[in-house]
Amino acid sequence: MPRGPLMIIGGAEDKLRRRTVLQDFVTASGDREARIVVIPTASSIGEEIMAVYDALFRKLGAPQVACVDPASREEAHDEALVALLDDATGVFMTGGNQLKLSGLLNGTPVGDAIVRAHHRGAVVAGTSAGASIQSSHMVAFGSGGATPKQRMTQVAAGLGLVSSSVIDQHFEQRNRYGRLLMIVAQSPQLLGIGVDEDTAATVTHEVDEETGEERELLRVSGRGAVTVMDGSRMITNAFEAKRSAPLLASGVVLHVLPAGATYDLTARELLPGETEVAPEDAAELEEFGKDLRRMARDIAASDASPTVLKRRMARLRKLRSAEQSPLDEQPVTTPENGANR
Amino acid sequence: MPRGPLMIIGGAEDKLRRRTVLQDFVTASGDREARIVVIPTASSIGEEIMAVYDALFRKLGAPQVACVDPASREEAHDEALVALLDDATGVFMTGGNQLKLSGLLNGTPVGDAIVRAHHRGAVVAGTSAGASIQSSHMVAFGSGGATPKQRMTQVAAGLGLVSSSVIDQHFEQRNRYGRLLMIVAQSPQLLGIGVDEDTAATVTHEVDEETGEERELLRVSGRGAVTVMDGSRMITNAFEAKRSAPLLASGVVLHVLPAGATYDLTARELLPGETEVAPEDAAELEEFGKDLRRMARDIAASDASPTVLKRRMARLRKLRSAEQSPLDEQPVTTPENGANR
Numbered sequence: 282m283p284r285g286p287l288m289i290i291g292g293a294e295d296k297l298r299r300r301t302v303l304q305d306f307v308t309a310s311g312d313r314e315a316r317i318v319v320i321p322t323a324s325s326i327g328e329e330i331m332a333v334y335d336a337l338f339r340k341l342g343a344p345q346v347a348c349v350d351p352a353s354r355e356e357a358h359d360e361a362l363v364a365l366l367d368d369a370t371g372v373f374m375t376g377g378n379q380l381k382l383s384g385l386l387n388g389t390p391v392g393d394a395i396v397r398a399h400h401r402g403a404v405v406a407g408t409s410a411g412a413s414i415q416s417s418h419m420v421a422f423g424s425g426g427a428t429p430k431q432r433m434t435q436v437a438a439g440l441g442l443v444s445s446s447v448i449d450q451h452f453e454q455r456n457r458y459g460r461l462l463m464i465v466a467q468s469p470q471l472l473g474i475g476v477d478e479d480t481a482a483t484v485t486h487e488v489d490e491e492t493g494e495e496r497e498l499l500r501v502s503g504r505g506a507v508t509v510m511d512g513s514r515m516i517t518n519a520f521e522a523k524r525s526a527p528l529l530a531s532g533v534v535l536h537v538l539p540a541g542a543t544y545d546l547t548a549r550e551l552l553p554g555e556t557e558v559a560p561e562d563a564a565e566l567e568e569f570g571k572d573l574r575r576m577a578r579d580i581a582a583s584d585a586s587p588t589v590l591k592r593r594m595a596r597l598r599k600l601r602s603a604e605q606s607p608l609d610e611q612p613v614t615t616p617e618n619g620a621n622r
Numbered sequence: 623m624p625r626g627p628l629m630i631i632g633g634a635e636d637k638l639r640r641r642t643v644l645q646d647f648v649t650a651s652g653d654r655e656a657r658i659v660v661i662p663t664a665s666s667i668g669e670e671i672m673a674v675y676d677a678l679f680r681k682l683g684a685p686q687v688a689c690v691d692p693a694s695r696e697e698a699h700d701e702a703l704v705a706l707l708d709d710a711t712g713v714f715m716t717g718g719n720q721l722k723l724s725g726l727l728n729g730t731p732v733g734d735a736i737v738r739a740h741h742r743g744a745v746v747a748g749t750s751a752g753a754s755i756q757s758s759h760m761v762a763f764g765s766g767g768a769t770p771k772q773r774m775t776q777v778a779a780g781l782g783l784v785s786s787s788v789i790d791q792h793f794e795q796r797n798r799y800g801r802l803l804m805i806v807a808q809s810p811q812l813l814g815i816g817v818d819e820d821t822a823a824t825v826t827h828e829v830d831e832e833t834g835e836e837r838e839l840l841r842v843s844g845r846g847a848v849t850v851m852d853g854s855r856m857i858t859n860a861f862e863a864k865r866s867a868p869l870l871a872s873g874v875v876l877h878v879l880p881a882g883a884t885y886d887l888t889a890r891e892l893l894p895g896e897t898e899v900a901p902e903d904a905a906e907l908e909e910f911g912k913d914l915r916r917m918a919r920d921i922a923a924s925d926a927s928p929t930v931l932k933r934r935m936a937r938l939r940k941l942r943s944a945e946q947s948p949l950d951e952q953p954v955t956t957p958e959n960g961a962n963r
Binding site (some may be wrong): 342365372426427428429452453456457458459477491505506508510518526527528529531532533534535536537538539540542544550551554 | 768769791794798800847851857859863867869873874876878880881
């Protein structure tokens with residue numbers, strides 16, 4: 282069986298209006314065929330959180346929503362809970378305190394069943410604390426701020442669904458650049474992944490048909506961005522920096538990825554994306570293209586008289602919008618151009 | 623004449639306790655020989671700000687402190703003001719509104735005199751707004767936040783003392799990662815430089831004696847860090863992103879530089895630094911070194927009897943501190959090791 286998709290949600294996903302992220306989870310779990318298990322264990326008000334997600338997932342089309350919420354590591358050995366997870370098509374871990382979540386689940390039969398669900402193809406999703414726990418190394422807790430300092434945050438062991446990584450959430454909203462950079466500076470082999478609120482990083486595993494090699498892809502959806510920090514070739518003084526002083530972290534490669542972007546976690550590089558064209562522009566662009574191809578043909582055949590060309594140019598001018606047209610395209614990397622738009 | 627040092631201060635430099643940054647400015651301006659000009663024009667309470675810096679710089683040892691504060695572009699043509707700047711060994715621009723500062727000075731004789739002061743070897747320093755104006759491209763105003771968005775900030779023309787760059791200040795404290803990334807995404811040839819509060823980036827120009835080539839170096843001092851964003855090889859969708867959506871910014875090379883770090887702005891790379899050893903450890907390390915060299919010699923000469931070696935090991939153990947010794951050194955890039963310190 283191929284591994285299932287992982288949905289890493291940065292917290293505060295929209296529950297009332299555009300439920301893009303949650304709808305994506307239900308769809309990936311099988312819609313009308315979905316058997317969803319919610320794990321509200323990270324939360325200190327698990328019952329209320331459970332009621333919200335139960336209502337939401339049913340509203341979004343899932344017929345079956347169960348709750349797995351062990352109150353102790355002892356309870357996390359309950360075979361009935363394990364059976365629910367073994368039958369699930371989608372697992373959803375809520376927000377709260379990730380150290381409570383990992384402390385109660387990791388290394389228990391319930392924790393193992395989550396990992397097993399992923400490996401047999403089920404969707405495993407988590408928001409906020411439920412996102413953090415998916416990486417191999419987990420941000421246990423820490424403070425905000427943009428500049429990395431030696432003791433900003435504490436690292437614990439996550440479930441390891443995403444290997445060689447550390448995931449942080451509420452990334453932009455709680456200004457967590459510094460603490461993620463600190464972790465990457467102290468563990469340069471880990472990829473730092475920061476997910477904004479109402480935003481999902483969906484990780485899938487694809488096998489290259491030619492080489493047979495597996496690659497791990499991260500695709501972004503939702504309202505914010507996913508920030509990836511790659512410290513493979515960084516220079517740092519983390520082994521000798523003072524506790525509260527800023528860390529040296531030079532040569533970190535940074536990727537800020539908005540919805541639609543896909544990043545190859547295996548090769549550590551952005552996949553080339555398609556330029557998105559608004560539907561209202563598509564027909565017009567198509568028309569331009571045809572006319573230009575015809576003109577090129579005519580010129581090559583030397584039968585484009587000045588009159589024919591003139592008529593054609595007039596038509597192109599008419600078609601082209603005041604704002605932009607393919608004929609106006611210029612390299613657009615200067616601030617002057619940026620400011621015009 | 624070689625160009626003078628530029629001091630780019632991120633705002634809120636300590637004025638009451640450890641006046642490291644301001645003392646550095648007075649020292650670089652010539653201490654007892656310093657002739658300092660303060661430009662409080664960015665501020666809307668210029669008179670009060672002037673009084674503070676006047677008192678500070680005199681307290682820190684400068685015998686002569688003058689004020690240049692034109693109230694209009696017309697006044698910025700005043701020959702008496704230009705004469706003050708032409709005679710200065712140090713120029714200090716205060717915080718406030720950088721668009722007011724650049725709007726009143728840039729392209730006037732007073733503005734030209736600041737540039738001239740730099741080129742004849744005087745120190746030019748500025749804090750907050752006075753830091754922003756030193757780059758070729760200036761952040762005019764904008765909003766905070768970690769994720770870059772298309773219309774977060776507005777760019778205007780700075781004095782251009784640091785070429786091909788855009789400087790931002792209060793960097794960590796006002797969470798300005800996003801807006802600096804936005805500017806770099808829209809203008810990938812610019813180097814983004816973000817300076818924390820009570821922190822200075824001092825830019826100097828050195829001529830390589832062998833090649834004769836000039837290089838521009840940035841050295842960090844003070845309490846925080848300087849963040850450099852290099853977009854030379856980045857991939858971005860800035861030319862087509864929607865106004866409020868997060869921008870794609872992939873492959874930006876990030877450098878977070880604490881006090882003591884030196885970055886080569888010309889080659890765009892960190893200069894190798896020395897490991898700093900605390901004075902209290904230096905003597906002990908020296909002692910260890912000697913003893914180890916002696917032991918190596920004895921072993922090579924085969925005259926180290928077990929008794930001699932045993933006595934020597936006991937002595938080393940006694941010397942070595944509970945915390946750390948050269949004999950305990952291990953590669954220290956794992957979180958486990960980091961947590962121990």
